[in-house]
Every structure is written in C-alpha cells, then in structure tokens.
Amino acid sequence: MPFWLRSELPMIDESAVGSKARTGVAGLDDILAGGLAPGHLFLLEGNPGTGKTTIALSFLLDGARRGEQGLYITLSETERELREGARSHGWSLPDNIKIFELVPPESLLDAAQQQSLLYSSDLELGEATKQIFEAFERVKPARVVLDSLSEIRLLAQSSLRYRRQILALKHYFARLGATVLLLDDLTSDTLDKTVHSVVHGVIRLEELAPEYGAERRRLRVSKYRGQSFRGGFHDFCIKHGGVQVFPRLIAAEHRSGFERRPMTSDIAELDALLGGGVEQGSSAMVLGPAGTGKSTFVLQFVAAAVRRGEKAAIFVFDEELGLLFNRTRTMGFDLEQMRSSGMLHIEQLDAAELSPGEFTHRVRANVTEAQAKTVVIDSLNGYQAAMPNENALVLHVHELLQFLNRQGATTFLTVAQHGLVGDMKSPVDITYLADTVILLRYFEALGKVRRAVSVIKKRTGAHEDTIREYRIGPNGLSLGAPLNEFQGVLRGVPTFVGRAEPLLDTSTAK
Structure with a gap:
C-alpha cells in the first residue's frame, strides 16, 4: 500500500484539541x-451513497479503540446490513459497539390492534422515542449514532413536532x-433546516457525477458553534478501509526554512541559458507544442537531482509508464533503476478517476513524508482534465x-500548446504563476524541422535572452550556440541574416 494511503495527515496535537471525540477519519478531524x-x-x-454510514462507523470504532462504549441506533438499515458494510x-x-435496530412494535403492525382515536404516527413516534431512550439506558454509551432523521421527520409529520422531538433528544443526550452523530439522508423535505439550528x-x-469518469465526492462544514474550522469544500473518496478526506490545501499554513541555491541540469549550455540553473524552492514551466x-x-533536472x-x-498524466521507461532508457534515463x-x-x-484534492494530497505526501526535492507534473493538460x-x-x-515553494521543493510543470508552428494557444494561461518559463518551438531551416529553446521569464535572477537550437539524440539532450544569425525563429519560419551556419551539425551532435 502506498505511504500516502497509510497516513493521510500528520498526527494532530493532542494538547491543541483537548478531549475532542475524533471521527476516525484523519482528514475530517483536521478540518474540524x-x-x-x-x-x-x-x-x-447527504444523499444516499455519499458515505454517511461509513463515517458513522469510523466514529464509533475510534471510540471503541479508546475504550468508550458506542451505540448505533438504526431506523433504516438492518443490523445485518451494517455488519456487512463494516466487513x-x-x-x-x-463488543463495546452495540447496534440497536429500531422496528415498529407488533401492535402497530397488527390491523386488529390499531386504534382509531389517535393517529398511528403519534403512537409510532412516541414508541420510537421510548425505545431509543431504553436502549441508551441499557448501553450507557459515550458515543451515539442515530440513523436516520428522515424516519423521525416522517413520523413527526409537522415541523413543530419534529423540532420538539429533536430538542428532546438533544437535552436527553446532553x-x-x-x-451524538445524527444522520440525515435528505430523502424527505430537503428544505427543512430545523435540525441545523438545534x-x-x-457536516x-x-x-457529483461528471460527464465522464468516476463520481466525485466532497464535503463542507457549514456550522460549528464556538469553534474555528477549515471552511470551503474538501474532496473525499470511499475506498477499502473507509473514507479518506483530503483537506483543502492552504499554502500559508506551511512554511519551512531552507537555503536557496541553483538546481542545475548538468548540461552546461542549458544551465547557462537559465542563468546558472533553476532556483531551489521555485517553479518552472516548460511550454511548447506536442513532440x-x-x-x-x-x-x-530529475536525473541531475538523483545524482546529487x-x-x-x-506525476504522469499523459503517457503510459512502460512506454515512458522504454523511451527514456534509450536517452540515458534509467527511471526504473531510480525508482528501485x-x-x-x-x-x-x-x-478520469482522480479529484484535484486527492492529487494535491499525493504530491504533498511525497514532499513532506518522502522528502522529494524535485517534483514534476507532466502535464498540466492532464491535471486540467482531472477537474473538468x-x-x-x-x-x-x-x-x-x-x-x-515553501517546502523547498523545485517544481517543473509541462504544458502542451495547441498547434505545431506559428501562433500557439495554451489550454490555460498560468505562466504568470511560474517563476521560470522555458519556451520550446519548432522552426524550419535548410529544409529540415528543427527545435529551439528560450527562457522567457525568470523571477529569481538573470538569464540569457538568446534562442538556442537543441537536439534530442541517443545520448539525451544537447544544445547549440545562440541562434544569432536568424530572425523569426519563434514564428516557425526564420530568416537567415548571418554569414555562417550556426545550426547544430546533426551528424556529430551529442
């Protein structure tokens, strides 16, 4: 199992949270x-299928591990269904988690014993409440789950009686x-906010159901009296082992000290083009058409970092790993050996299967837990597809x-532009967010399609303003001298204005 699944978040400081009852879901406890x-x-x-029962069972299991007695009162699911869901x-x-399955008394199911002077709902609601209190007295639990409020709302029949019933339960349990964790599946009168005020x-x-791909789940804490919490929507998923919540990342909460120094590529010409390399703790975007x-x-830069x-x-969105390993091995990058x-x-x-919150969590875990200092997202186009x-x-x-950046990691993002030569369009313009922007281009010269690289922007220092030709060969990447004899390289069809041919000799370039 990957380490980013084994521990969702750093352990919560006990002194900061006091004696709070954890939910058993690390990400949700962080939000709360x-x-x-x-x-x-x-x-x-939440609607049926959103994970309420799974979170409720996690809540009781966490209490059981702490020696607390738990009680699950179910009006909708059977005890067998709950145990099967847990398995x-x-x-x-x-043993210290008891399940009380609340069923109507036999007298209410027998037509011969039903009364005509009172509404059956009055009898059912009173009998249901009595059974709940009796179950509580028998078990004397520290944690209670009541599933679900929709049944009680239907028995109450009016908002006034429903509110009074919830208030009675509140005062009794308090x-x-x-x-107490009350579950509401929102199957009856979804506009009724009676319980919200009580x-x-x-939570x-x-x-959400996207047009293509798996369903997306998210949660939001809309109220917590006398307590600050992490607001906004947070992605979560249901997997074997329970619910995993990915709290919304707030960069301002995470700072670390590190020494900034240039991260080199071990290619002299490329490092010179970048003014000595890419600064540690900065981001670099590599922009260009496909291929x-x-x-x-x-x-x-990855290979250079590993050598250091x-x-x-x-994180690869666009290419199958087997193909990537084979393709890059011919250029001198043994990614499989680096991984092993x-x-x-x-x-x-x-x-199609990944939410933005889960992706952010995976990246975060690799930096904070695995101590990765170089992070590659290939490509931003794939990341955008993950959040249509x-x-x-x-x-x-x-x-x-x-x-x-604040963790001292150097980040590289690739962006595939639309088109091949001439005017290029990007799917999303976030070049202003990156600290360094490296631009790649095709251009035509001497009857051949060639490639050129230039650095458009670098916040953290000086860089060359030249355009260099580069070549990808059996020995990897090689750069030539600045293309001082050409004009219009970035447009794709340059004009030769020099006296000598400054291009790379494709027969001898390494």
Missing part, C-alpha cells in the same frame, strides 16, 4: 480542528454527556505551487 466537541449533537447529512472495509465491530455542528456530504521534448527537459543524492517525484533505488517516486495518474467541472484551476495550481 481535532474532531467533535464531546457532549453535543452533530448533523451529518466490506475490513472492520469487525467489537444531560448524560454523550456525543445541533452543535453540521454536509455531496456526490518538442518537454518531458526530456524536465527529466534532465536528492529524491524526486514524477528509492530515489524516485513515479506514478501514472488517471485523470472545476472553475478554480488557477487557484488550485497557485496553492500547490506556493506550498511546494
């Missing part, structure tokens, strides 16, 4: 600043010091780059 305040009612709402995640419910906190789960060698440029004894991480030595983490990502319905791509990238 440690967990749920003990002795209060909390609402966990699907590899969980076995211990008097006995229990921490409970101590509200809402949502499921110009964007991946090859960033791999030069530094760890690196590559533990110096390189490389993984292929499926844009997101309108905040620039903000996602901004927070991620700021975080990596």
